[in-house]
Amino acid sequence: MKDSEIKDIIEALLFAVPEPLTQKKVNNVFDPDTPNLNDIITTLNNQYIKENHSFKIKKIAGGFQIVTRKRFETYITKLLKKTGRLSLSTAAMDSLAIIAYKQPISRFEVEAIRGVDSSGVLKTLLGHELIKIKGRDIGPGRPLLYKTTDRFLEYFGLNRLSDMPKLKEISELIDSDPTLGEQISVFKTEISDDNNENISGTKLS
Numbered sequence: 001m002k003d004s005e006i007k008d009i010i011e012a013l014l015f016a017v018p019e020p021l022t023q024k025k026v027n028n029v030f031d032p033d034t035p036n037l038n039d040i041i042t043t044l045n046n047q048y049i050k051e052n053h054s055f056k057i058k059k060i061a062g063g064f065q066i067v068t069r070k071r072f073e074t075y076i077t078k079l080l081k082k083t084g085r086l087s088l089s090t091a092a093m094d095s096l097a098i099i100a101y102k103q104p105i106s107r108f109e110v111e112a113i114r115g116v117d118s119s120g121v122l123k124t125l126l127g128h129e130l131i132k133i134k135g136r137d138i139g140p141g142r143p144l145l146y147k148t149t150d151r152f153l154e155y156f157g158l159n160r161l162s163d164m165p166k167l168k169e170i171s172e173l174i175d176s177d178p179t180l181g182e183q184i185s186v187f188k189t190e191i192s193d194d195n196n197e198n199i200s201g202t203k204l205s
Contacts, residue, residue, distance in 0.1 A: 001033070010040045020063025020154065037064065061153035062160070088128075095121045096130060100152070100164060104134040104145035122146065130155060 013029065014021050027034045041057050041064050048056050058067045068076055088096065095118050098110050110118045125131045129151040136142040148161070158164065 006030075006035050007040055007043060010035070010037070011044060014057065014064065014066045019150075020060045020065045022063035025063075058157065059159040060157055061150040065154070067157065089121075091116075091118075091121050092124055096125055096148075096152070099125075099131055099146050100148050100161070101167065103147040105147075106137050106139075106143040106145055108143055110146075 009029070010021075010026065013026070017025070021037070023034075023037045026037050045057050054072055055066050055068050057064050060067075091114075094114055095110055098113050099105055102109065102113075107118055107122055110122070122131070126133075129149055131146045131152065132149050134145040134147040137145055153159065153161075
């Protein structure tokens with residue numbers, strides 16, 4: 001099979017699958033002679049830049065996905081607002097942000113930070129598969145622990161949790177512009193020197 005044909009097949013797969021395309025999935029298609037997905041993605045992205053396409057391929061949730069370029073965001077947002085794309089409330093965003101940075105974390109810990117009951121919000125996030133149950137805490141009552149999912153990474157266009165803004169950066173945003181909203185300021189009392197490390201140093205599984 002020619003390299004150009006393999007490249008076209010990979011491109012077709014990227015357009016066809018709703019979730020990020022991984023090397024493992026490509027292996028199942030081309031078995032036994034499997035191409036290197038990273039190399040082909042690099043070739044395709046160079047082609048898209050040269051031909052001035054409105055999209056590119058981005059690494060998301062451990063795989064690759066075709067995404068539109070930033071300059072078209074305004075038009076796409078207008079369209080998606082009319083097509084029923086998943087939209088999260090401020091309360092849901094608050095809880096999701098807390099879980100993302102503190103995971104694994106229990107409902108009681110989320111509520112301690114937010115100051116309000118969060119059971120309904122957690123059910124919503126579970127329903128949208130943005131979080132999942134990690135297990136149980138070892139503390140009194142052994143409450144359920146929650147963590148984010150690959151769907152969370154896909155929703156926010158992240159490849160891994162370490163791609164999220166550091167808590168130090170969030171603190172600087174709050175200090176520079178207090179009007180940014182509760183979804184950011186909810187962390188203000190939680191940010192400390194210990195939290196300024198890379199996300200890989202937090203309580204992740």
